[in-house]
Amino acid sequence: MKLSDLLVYKEIWIQCHDNPDPDTIGAGFALYSFYKEKGVPVRLFYSGANRISKSNLLIMTELLGIPLEYIPPEEALSFRTEGLLLTVDCQYGAGNVTNISAKNIATIDHHPMESGIVSNIRIRPELGSCSTLVWEMLREEKYPVDDNKFIGTALYYGLYTDTNQFSELFGAEDLDMRDALTVDARIMQKLRKTNLSLRELEVAGIAMKNYYYDPVDRYALIKTLPCDSNVLGLIADFLMQVGEIDICVVYNEVDDGFKLSVRSCIREVNANELAVYLTREIGTGGGHYEKAGGFISRKLYSERYSDMDTERYFKICLSEYCQSFELIMGADYSFPKGKIVKKYIRNDRPVMMVRPESFLTPGSKVTFRWGKTSFDIEVAHDEYWAIEKEGYIQRLSRKVFAENFEPVDEEIPTGYGGERGLPTVRNWQDGRVYSIVGYAVLCRPKDELRARGYRLTKNVKLFPEWSDSRYITGYTGDYLLESEKGNTIFIEPGDFFEDYYRPEK
């Protein structure tokens, strides 16, 4: 569905979810502005028991000139449009949005799909905010969204609050929007300073008093009373300063599910990975090594876990996660005695090599971005990035590179990088974006590249010899190998292993 598809309706009513937050308001306002300019009669409203009262929302609507109407629930009953009802940041029929009668319905949302009753629909659960989705749809229409300061500030603030002040921001498109929008700095400053209300201060206090702590896995778990999801991140950051707490999950109930913030201050737990783990199959999650967040859909949760208490769910998942990995230190690892280790030879297939130091200084923090995903690394001294045709990226030391590979004078094959293509690399410090192909050389293994190892029967976290602060996860079915030359321990993906290696006869 495109925004211009909806121009056929004689009027468009844009509905934000009940208890609206900056994301639903920001996204709704951008849509309102678009349709208004196109000459369609349009209105922007929300319903539910509560009228907005928090100062950040009042400032947002007032200073940005957002014509948001409030329809009390008793009036909503007799409300009906013969045109189109467009729900934004929520889905028609879901628990967090008052039912409005309409001849036609459309939905633009970034929550997991609830029900399929709407035919006009665009849902992208992997996005950090609904504002990002609306931004993309406006760009598809060639609407000059990046030049409009009011719309820009509204969308920016929507993403800001939905990603815990950008600390849990990780999606490539979300980052793109943040960088592209024109924002009114003065208004943003005001909004930043009105993030919390006195009630939320109290909620945070009560929550911290009622923490659960697990002394074995050293995690803290907190469920807060209903509050702005911003508060979750603040509490979680606070907990990270407690000596006994290595990781924490802070969550609360919202109308349609649960929001959570995840933090880790130890190298053995990547908060991003843990957030994905806690929300798998029932929501979305992600972020960075130290900070991440997520959302669990109530509907998907109850389908899978029926009425299991959420506190119990998190405790089970956290222990499962903490205990399901074996730690491997690449620098001084030897295969366990009794393990059957096989020898393999690398197939003679080209691999793309990038030497990051040709354009970045060691220690730089960079983000790899593909269409829909991203991850961050810190550039190590003397490292190389080996990128397989299928897009799998392996980091290796200069020593291993030099002993095992040599550049060849061949064109980079088309379709390199597989389905998601090749990433761009963005330097955090100056915001410069590099296309990886520009720095890549095609290489082939020298003579015969040999390695020995075994197929994993358990998940592992490998600290490679060039990094003792960041691990690489190997899952059951992947291969843990040691190169014959250079003696480096590395992981190869199980999915492609037979394309990359053959057993030595």
Ligand SMILES: [Mn+2]
């Ligand atoms: Mn949202």
